[in-house]
Amino acid sequence: LTEDEFVAGLREMCATAAPEKLVLGIGDDAAVWRPSRSNLSVITTDALVEGVHFTLDAMSAEDVGHRALAANLSDIAAMGARPVLATIALGVNVRSDAEWIRACYRGMVALATRSGCAIAGGDITRSPAISLAITVVGEVRPSNVKRRAGARAGDVIAVSGPLGASRAGLGVVRDFGARVNDAAFAPAIAAFRRPEPRLSEGRWFGASRNVHALMDSSDGLSTDLARMCAASGVGACIDTVPVHDAARAVAAVAGDDPESYALDGGEDFELIAAIAPRAFDYLAARYRARFGRDLLRVGTFTDASGLRRASGATIALAGWDHLRQ
Amino acid sequence: LTEDEFVAGLREMCATAAPEKLVLGIGDDAAVWRPSRSNLSVITTDALVEGVHFTLDAMSAEDVGHRALAANLSDIAAMGARPVLATIALGVNVRSDAEWIRACYRGMVALATRSGCAIAGGDITRSPAISLAITVVGEVRPSNVKRRAGARAGDVIAVSGPLGASRAGLGVVRDFGARVNDAAFAPAIAAFRRPEPRLSEGRWFGASRNVHALMDSSDGLSTDLARMCAASGVGACIDTVPVHDAARAVAAVAGDDPESYALDGGEDFELIAAIAPRAFDYLAARYRARFGRDLLRVGTFTDASGLRRASGATIALAGWDHLRQ
Numbered sequence: 001l002t003e004d005e006f007v008a009g010l011r012e013m014c015a016t017a018a019p020e021k022l023v024l025g026i027g028d029d030a031a032v033w034r035p036s037r038s039n040l041s042v043i044t045t046d047a048l049v050e051g052v053h054f055t056l057d058a059m060s061a062e063d064v065g066h067r068a069l070a071a072n073l074s075d076i077a078a079m080g081a082r083p084v085l086a087t088i089a090l091g092v093n094v095r096s097d098a099e100w101i102r103a104c105y106r107g108m109v110a111l112a113t114r115s116g117c118a119i120a121g122g123d124i125t126r127s128p129a130i131s132l133a134i135t136v137v138g139e140v141r142p143s144n145v146k147r148r149a150g151a152r153a154g155d156v157i158a159v160s161g162p163l164g165a166s167r168a169g170l171g172v173v174r175d176f177g178a179r180v181n182d183a184a185f186a187p188a189i190a191a192f193r194r195p196e197p198r199l200s201e202g203r204w205f206g207a208s209r210n211v212h213a214l215m216d217s218s219d220g221l222s223t224d225l226a227r228m229c230a231a232s233g234v235g236a237c238i239d240t241v242p243v244h245d246a247a248r249a250v251a252a253v254a255g256d257d258p259e260s261y262a263l264d265g266g267e268d269f270e271l272i273a274a275i276a277p278r279a280f281d282y283l284a285a286r287y288r289a290r291f292g293r294d295l296l297r298v299g300t301f302t303d304a305s306g307l308r309r310a311s312g313a314t315i316a317l318a319g320w321d322h323l324r325q
Numbered sequence: 326l327t328e329d330e331f332v333a334g335l336r337e338m339c340a341t342a343a344p345e346k347l348v349l350g351i352g353d354d355a356a357v358w359r360p361s362r363s364n365l366s367v368i369t370t371d372a373l374v375e376g377v378h379f380t381l382d383a384m385s386a387e388d389v390g391h392r393a394l395a396a397n398l399s400d401i402a403a404m405g406a407r408p409v410l411a412t413i414a415l416g417v418n419v420r421s422d423a424e425w426i427r428a429c430y431r432g433m434v435a436l437a438t439r440s441g442c443a444i445a446g447g448d449i450t451r452s453p454a455i456s457l458a459i460t461v462v463g464e465v466r467p468s469n470v471k472r473r474a475g476a477r478a479g480d481v482i483a484v485s486g487p488l489g490a491s492r493a494g495l496g497v498v499r500d501f502g503a504r505v506n507d508a509a510f511a512p513a514i515a516a517f518r519r520p521e522p523r524l525s526e527g528r529w530f531g532a533s534r535n536v537h538a539l540m541d542s543s544d545g546l547s548t549d550l551a552r553m554c555a556a557s558g559v560g561a562c563i564d565t566v567p568v569h570d571a572a573r574a575v576a577a578v579a580g581d582d583p584e585s586y587a588l589d590g591g592e593d594f595e596l597i598a599a600i601a602p603r604a605f606d607y608l609a610a611r612y613r614a615r616f617g618r619d620l621l622r623v624g625t626f627t628d629a630s631g632l633r634r635a636s637g638a639t640i641a642l643a644g645w646d647h648l649r650q
Binding site for chain 2: 004023024027028029030031032033034035037039040041042043044045046047049051052053075076078079081085087088089091120121122123125126127128129131133135137138140145147148149214215216227230231
């Protein structure tokens with residue numbers, strides 16, 4: 001199989017992902033699309049590297065593809081936008097990997113298709129480690145763009161769902177040996193391998209004027225909240241760390257503090273929102289009605305800088321540093 | 326230096342690249358821009374991996390940054406489009422690399438700035454080998470989009486400049502030892518390290534109805550021309566292989582066939598155009614007046630499939646296969 005023949009096979013797989021706005025897909029020097037009138041375009045890029053972000057024994061090829069695209073879609077959601085198309089730069093480390101590559105693409109295509117996101121282009125190359133650098137373009141009405149900056153002192157800190165399950169799933173896969181197949185740990189493993197980008201939630205937050213700032217929780221609540229505070233020029237006081245049940249189940253067995261999974265774990269891909277205090281109860285009720293889950297109150301943005309507990313204790317930042325770890 | 330601090334430094338460097346259409350640059354979950362009315366958007370992605378596409382002894386960090394962005398800009402040029410913004414997923418393999426990373430960004434920012442291309446986002450991660458996966462978004466009037474498909478039997482095969490210099494430069498850097506500093510080889514080395522994407526030429530081709538198809542020569546004339554033929558459902562007859570003087574100078578010393586550098590070498594990033602035969606002389610004169618260089622006639626697209634010499638000899642495809650090499 002030559003590169004051109006192999007790529008033709010991948011192109012065929014990608015053709016199933018809704019190409020609505022796409023004028024020209026994979027196969028030319030560039031893909032072409034028609035941007036929506038009166039919308040802004042958004043773009044994000046995020047890479048996943050074998051041995052750094054995943055290992056082949058912990059994740060199937062489809063998991064890796066899903067996970068890499070999910071991280072990017074989550075960034076689109078965090079702008080209040082909807083995805084339009086993705087491009088994929090894939091590095092593979094052995095030629096015999098054809099079936100792995102196809103399975104990886106299957107994982108991406110499945111998530112892209114149900115997210116309304118076309119896979120519009122890519123590049124495939126040899127590389128010492130498997131790597132996926134994905135770029136997603138989205139669109140959003142100008143009035144719906146949500147930045148990290150914008151949180152005001154007094155705003156409620158809310159998250160779109162409980163945290164820590166992905167970190168718990170990683171722990172199970174890495175440390176639990178044969179117990180990895182216990183049904184009790186399945187939700188954590190699913191959160192780790194197949195995180196669900198909160199695209200509908202992101203657009204819903206985007207449509208509300210009472211949501212002052214939005215970002216996704218990819219590097220742990222403490223690190224991400226600190227970034228949101230820095231961008232907004234505020235601090236944060238945390239009343240309740242919203243720990244996922246799946247994280248509690250794993251932490252109990254591992255002897256870990258479940259809150260540390262939520263604060264420092266990362267890769268949950270829930271959304272963190274700054275919400276006008278008088279609107280929170282109303283939005284929380286509508287959120288429950290719309291999504292069948294709770295919009296969780298974490299605490300309050302404050303005038304005083306830094307991250308604190310309601311008790312006054314400061315919170316150390318132990319989240320993910322991409323250069324350090 | 327934490328990741329956030331380091332990224333803040335890169336962000337500052339990127340702020341110099343013209344952010345005209347950019348509503349929101351690096352630092353949020355995604356960048357935001359305002360697409361031009363009545364234009365189509367185009368997107369391309371291309372990765373460069375240490376040990377596969379470059380080695381650190383053959384290229385400076387600035388060269389690597391320039392080269393990686395140039396390859397992507399060349400794809401934008403090949404659509405008849407102009408670049409708007411780029412995102413960069415950078416993999417680095419040791420933490421001590423801060424100065425290398427900054428120099429690499431300098432190379433990208435310098436080329437981006439004079440190309441009118443903002444650097445709008447990125448991701449930085451650890452990786453076993455240094456890698457740059459770049460995505461560039463461009464814009465083009467719908468009537469100016471040039472595809473690979475579209476070449477007609479009888480069309481002139483033309484290239485925007487002579488070929489083979491990049492392959493020659495690679496040969497010098499790799500094989501010539503101390504002679505690498507001979508002034509005679511400087512043009513070849515420059516072509517290898519700092520290829521110039523033909524952005525103005527691409528837009529110029531895009532504006533002409535007599536240009537029926539366009540692509541860039543990144544994998545060698547034989548491979549790329551075969552792709553153009555396949556996309557267009559035609560064959561090609563090559564009269565003249567346009568060999569760069571710098572390639573001839575190196576091939577003479579290396580004892581190589583200079584035409585093989587042009588046919589199989591790749592990474593020249595010149596543009597290959599299919600031009601209506603009756604318009605070629607006129608366009609060639611205007612091209613010379615506009616760009617001060619010759620639009621080079623390579624041969625003719627044919628009804629018969631395959632690549633042939635005017636003598637009738639078939640041309641073997643020995644260009645770059647990204648999975649094989």
